[in-house]
Amino acid sequence: MAKKEYAFYPGCSSQLKASASNYLVSTNSICKSLDIKLTEIPDWNCCGASVGYCEGGELPRIAINARNFAQAETHLPGQDIVATCAACWLSARESKERLDGSAQLLKETNEALAAAGLHYNGGANVRHMVEVLIEDFGYDGLKAPMKKSLEGLKIAGYVGCQTNRPFGIDGESFENPMYLDKMVETLGGEALTKYEQKVTCCGGALAFSEPEKSQKQIRDIVESAYDHGAEMIVTPCPLCQANVEVYQSEINKKQGTKFNMPVVYYSQLMTVAYGGSAKDAALDGQLIKAEKLEKIAGK
């Protein structure tokens, strides 16, 4: 039996061939090394994300999250729900806290769930994958399966917003969380702890609808990483990853910059340090190749 078991909420972007599929592949790799068993919540649905507010409103958004909770409660009793996407984690956890805080809301939600023959009892515990790694395994525990050191790699830890605010990971500060840096150091890499854009918002969904405005943010995020001598950026969030990686070419075109900064997930770094191949780490999924990491993986 696996050492730890969780009810897994992959979220839309981490599905196969979705924009964060590389996140999923590498997460599976590290779970194997750490002896974690993730079981997908049967027939899970989208959380509605932050931008769902406009059309979705309050109760429908909470109800669809509660549907996932109800499924987990029934089929994977006693297991914490773990999300890899910051936005999923946030929507789910926010829904959970609202439901915990109001009997009336829970009642209305269950009225809605009843339409599909479901019921939520109120016992969900929603966590982010990083939380699980840091709190349940600890930095020392994360070191255990290491086969290679990421020695010499200079990495800027870009935390973004939603893995950080309003809930935060492991009680860390909102303005200067250190956990990504600590993870990088655990893996033997060089964490650029003075990187000052680590919690700057990339624009989130507005990178899509208001590209001009968000690209200024993204430019700052990448530029500062260069200023600190970073060779790559690491993130815990699929939307952050996508926004910061994908728009670099756009910014280059419009503003004449020469950005070519790889943006990887912590799970990809870990996979490589745990001896996984470039394929296990889904490094083929990068738009901007993380060559230095590939090289270590090939060693």
Next chain:
Amino acid sequence: MTTANTNAIERYRNNFLKEVEANVEEGHMVKMCMQCGVCAGSCPLGPAWQHSPQKIFMMIRAGKRDEVLGSDSMFMCTSCYNCMVRCPRQLPITHIMHGLANYAHRLGLAPKGQPTRDFATLFWNNAIKKGRVNELMLTLRHYFRGGLVSGIKEALGMQSVGLGLFMAKRLNPMEIFGGHGVKDLKGFHAIIAKAKEIEDRKKGFTA
């Protein structure tokens, strides 16, 4: 003007704060604001919008219904939660901004053609249709929202992005024909319909 809007005007007359408290997500917290300005200084896209949260809350108290519900500022919120963790009065600012956007949108008062409003609507509809987001359709719909010609232009502008993602196996062209989805779609839709019904009744969107 929507009937819901006429009804709301009729019902709350000159008390917009009351209207917000009753109908907007977390609206009851608006009155706690002490106008310190921290939230206003925290928005990442702040320079691009007209009304900061602080200003919006002030306008609510001043009864500026048309200005608030017609503002595009709520749609400029990136959900970064900077304001919320800093607010000395612990107002759930992000949620109130979302709630106001939703309310304005539902009453038909939100600015027409506001890109985030349109995108957010697209997003929700896309997610609801199958229970999971179809990223390709979402992208295509977004680019073609302004019609075929401008859509092709925009999509071409971003084609390096889309193509790259496609090559990196992170956008699935097959998604056009369906793609991921929830198996119990009927149940999923029934839940949303019921939840919407309850909420609409409470917020006066239905008679």
Next chain:
Amino acid sequence: MTASIATNQAILVVGGGISGMTAALEAAECGKQVILVEKTPVLGGRTARLYRYFPKMCHPTCGLEINLRRIKQNRNIRLMTMTEVTAVAGSRGNYSVTLKVSPRFVNENCTACGKCGEAVTTEVSNPWNYGLDKMKAAYLPHNMAHPQRFVIDPSIVGTPEGEKAKAACPVGAVDLDMKEESVTLQVGAVIYATGWRPYDAAKIQPYGYGRYRNVITSLEFERLADPQGPTGGKILRPGDGKEAKNVAFIQCAGSRDENHLRHCSRICCMASLKQTQYVREAFGDAGKSTVYYIDIRAIDRFEDFYQMVQKDATVSFVKSKVAKIVENAENGNPVLHGVDTEGYHRYAVEHDLVVLAVGMEPEITGVKLPDDVILDSSNFIEGSKDGGMFGAGAASSPLDVNRAVQSATAASLHAIQVIRKTASTEAA
């Protein structure tokens, strides 16, 4: 060693700041027996570490001097420094208190000649200057210290450095064998004059205290302005020792904030107004102070002071709670970001130095007090259920010195009444 002094006619005053000294003197000058215990090696509390006092801008030393003289002359006061209360049992008129006395490693023979300090080389962080500088591990806390007796830092006891201090002392005052002691006493009433401490500025994350060297607290700024402070009274910023001519004051740093202290700390508006005048004093018209505030709370008689500062052309006011500070990596200047709520102008302004007007929280926050003691929602002491224990000064509310003294006098009178009642019932 456990000494026991039985006298329920005595009053215990905990804390030797301005409030504790006042309360002790009021009672002692009425002929009551007072035991005054102070946790640090010296009397004076926080006020002794201020450069100047508002509203008259005098130096706190003169007031301190008068009080110290009165204390030295009064035989009814028994002073115990480096002493903390660890337990209080019993009830009104009849308390049994346990005190913990930490070793000073220097006895009464000390003449404060300073030879031990010259002999040792080890340096430790100097709490008198809020850790802005270091001092020798054999030290006199400050020039006017009462008692005028050196202290040996425990870190050098049992090391050759400790032996050096001992060898240097011409009067054999260094006693490295001193041990922590526990003392139990009987008293009739207790006054808590334990004062306040600055709210931990590092918790106000967006301002980067601890991350940015040129962001300091208002208390540290008092020390920078003081000629006896770490910079000899020059306003030099900690980051690079550069003169800080363009200073920003951020009000309500940690106060009036549900994430930190809920209460208004009441003195910090006045403190910042006062400190703008330190900048003027140091740099004349070349100095520049900017006060970022939600609203200025300069209550009643302080309104004049506020008006005086408003007229000063080197001081400007921005109505805005600063959203965040970032550091300009090139010159180390803090850059303040926010929105001016008068007109909603967005700003990003660079200053040489930022002073956080940190809030006051009770020093006893987190300390276990007798169950009978009643605290308000911010942990300030309101009194006790049995009516025999009282809060005085900043331990009871965020007060300026004048109001702290009034409050201490009131607490002292209440304590005297308790003693009187006990005496009369016992006589009957």
